[in-house]
Amino acid sequence: MLTSPGTTGFWVPVALSSDLPAGTVVPARIPAGPIALWRSQSGRPSASADRCPHRGMSLSHGFVRGEALSCIYHGWSYGPAGNCLRIPAHPGLTPPEAIRTVTYPVTEAEGVLWVAAGEPAAAPPTLAGRVPLRSLTVFGDIAAIEAAAGAKASAEGLMEAGGITVLLSSVRDGETLVHVLVDANAGPADRIAAARAAEGLRRKAEDFQKKGAER
Template sequence: MTINGWFPLALSGSIPPGIPAGAIVKGTEIVVWRDQAGEAHAWEDRCPHRGMKMSFGVVRGDHIACLYHGWQYGPDGQCRKIPAHPDLDVPRSICVKTYGAAEAGGMIWAGLGAPGDAPVLPEATGVRSLYVDVPLNTALAALPSAFDAGGMTARGPVVTLDTRWGTLRIGLQEIGEAQCALHVTAAGNPGAEARAGIARAATRLRDSVESGTDTGVAA
């Protein structure tokens, strides 16, 4: 599921500046991070030197340093510095594969392949990302009852639910054949009680689909 080749990776609020995180979309491993200006980036989660995951690295200002040998890469993915050879003019061929990155609807998105225009969605507040060990279609089918939704519409990887807590939009991330992530957002700025209710419904959804039982509607 995609919007013009764009896939949701994480809630915007879950990726603060300075802390990289790993994500997987249909088997493709991606590192998500923010530079010092707060701009989100999405790269292949692999240092081209020895294959170390860049999500294990350290963000310093506007670059990531690989954990293994400290090679430093700027926001464009180009290697800027190799600590063992400080005077080396680093060849342009040493770079990390980069993807398009955008933020919409309270989520960070990656554009894989040759994506079209980035998604445009209403502003929303991130509530919770839920990782579920079932195929994406199984989780999708359980959404209306889990959130006691009065209606559900879908646009690519975004499902919109009409619930007692207002409008929820859920970004669907297919991790692999039997695992997915649901990035739950709410319209406006829900209060603590509403956020807790949404989080409880999400937890029951995961427990229900992973166990193969029906826990009923949200409470």
């Protein structure tokens, strides 16, 4: 069985470790809203609200240089703690402490990147010997995926459905990332079967989403 501790908050599975190489940034989402998930050149993952404090540009459109995330618009850069490190238009200025992005705790375990929603009382759920196989994008909400699977995901997005285990992570309204997990010892046939089952789930969920929108 998968375990899911945590009482005052929970961990959101925002991406697979393999989908965030060093020096990259991707958009993700937690209940508090959209986030920019980035990994510094030295490999440290960080998460900040996806909004530049300067003029509101999405930081997930930015770029990573060294140990900082820079905004694509005017190049203000931010450290993992959210403080502004540099304002290119004023190279001699030490940015005031008050200029900072909201950041969220990130932890990485068993090939999955988790971002805290609230204040989790414990570590992310263990995957019980399972490993990430692949991720796929479903154009549907978590509710549509649950309806397609006839199952309910835990607060952390863990769901057992039709013989496969998935981790669900909302990207934005109407779009969900589905991380497919398989037993670490699964052979090629089981891996192919899990990938096919996940594709079937995706199609069904997108049908549910479409029908819901037509109602």
